[in-house]
Amino acid sequence: MKKIVILLFLLSCLIPTTLIKAVSFGIGAYGGTEIPVVQDDQAQGTTFGFHARVKIIPVIVLEPNINFTNFGDPTFAEFTSDLQGSKVTSYGVDATFGAPFADAGLNLYGIFGAGFYNIKRDQTFQDETKLGWSGGLGLALAFTTQIALDARSKLNVIPSDNGGSKKSLSLIGGLNFYFGK
Amino acid sequence: MKWILQKKNMLILTSIAILFTGCLISGTFVINEKFTLNGNSGFYYYQIDITGESDWQDHKDDIDNIDVVGFELWFTNNGATDVTFNTYVDDFYNPLCTDTNCLNNNSTKIKIIDNLKLIPGSTHITYGQSFQYLVNIDQLRQLAKEGQFNFYGVSSPGGVNISLDSAQVVVTVSASGT
Numbered sequence: 001m002k003k004i005v006i007l008l009f010l011l012s013c014l015i016p017t018t019l020i021k022a023v024s025f026g027i028g029a030y031g032g033t034e035i036p037v038v039q040d041d042q043a044q045g046t047t048f049g050f051h052a053r054v055k056i057i058p059v060i061v062l063e064p065n066i067n068f069t070n071f072g073d074p075t076f077a078e079f080t081s082d083l084q085g086s087k088v089t090s091y092g093v094d095a096t097f098g099a100p101f102a103d104a105g106l107n108l109y110g111i112f113g114a115g116f117y118n119i120k121r122d123q124t125f126q127d128e129t130k131l132g133w134s135g136g137l138g139l140a141l142a143f144t145t146q147i148a149l150d151a152r153s154k155l156n157v158i159p160s161d162n163g164g165s166k167k168s169l170s171l172i173g174g175l176n177f178y179f180g181k
Numbered sequence: 182m183k184w185i186l187q188k189k190n191m192l193i194l195t196s197i198a199i200l201f202t203g204c205l206i207s208g209t210f211v212i213n214e215k216f217t218l219n220g221n222s223g224f225y226y227y228q229i230d231i232t233g234e235s236d237w238q239d240h241k242d243d244i245d246n247i248d249v250v251g252f253e254l255w256f257t258n259n260g261a262t263d264v265t266f267n268t269y270v271d272d273f274y275n276p277l278c279t280d281t282n283c284l285n286n287n288s289t290k291i292k293i294i295d296n297l298k299l300i301p302g303s304t305h306i307t308y309g310q311s312f313q314y315l316v317n318i319d320q321l322r323q324l325a326k327e328g329q330f331n332f333y334g335v336s337s338p339g340g341v342n343i344s345l346d347s348a349q350v351v352v353t354v355s356a357s358g359t
Contacts, residue, residue: 038207038208038209039208039209040209040210040211041209041211041248041249041353042209074211076211076351078215079213079253079307079308080253080308080309081308082307082309082310083251083308083309084309123309123312124249125312125318126249160245160246160355160357161245161246162245162246163207163245163357164208164243164245164246164355164356164357165357166355167207
């Protein structure tokens, strides 16, 4: 499944310009920090990813995306702190609401998405994939109709087997490039 | 539909979606307890009980998963030859064994450390290192969900004097409220 999503993402970058102009298409890359929310066994880490942006209707944009997160190693006062942070690879689709597609100026928008989250910690032999969701807010500052700075705050929620969930906050910034409108 | 598509209302709906779920009060907590084994001459035992720890008390009714169980162990092998150390756990409410014969006849014990080699002198197994020695992890996690279990150590050859100078059990718990 992961390979298929990566392949689709790469193929989407090869879509002919004429078709792109017809469907309103963009791509983006971003990076930032990942903050665990009430997770004693993780520390703040880094995240980066890539997405495509496809306009569905004027105020809804779909974003197939792939993200790579490395949590930091947690520290404990009572015993030797040599537990490694987890690595999370996620792929899915976000929808952004509220901001026009590739409009110049400053635009605030909402984000809601779902995807598969693979959580891996070699040290404890953890390797599991869960369906999770995310939501948040973003701010886009477009210099032209082709390029925009993008800043986002997004809560990721990965449900656990018997209830509850693992949560983290992504604070990311990036660049989006638009090929059609 | 038109109301939903208005920019301001979309932001409100998204914010509500973020807060919706109720699972925002769930979390992952790491609980540890120091202990020292009783016994000598190759057989050691202790009843581990983390139910008195504050994090356990706070979340005991809402535990969803035991994510990880690990140990930190400091041994001293006072002999001149290597010693093999095996560790077993058992249900807290089964009779506590205080000798090897009892443990050998215990049909519900679960081996969790298999043939750990202790060289003469000191050995320190850190929390992070302990995972590579642990076996039957799922059964250990199941026992740890009760917050209490019996812990046994058996060294071989039994005549060699070893001491478990200090030990800690570390349990990572996921819990959620309603």
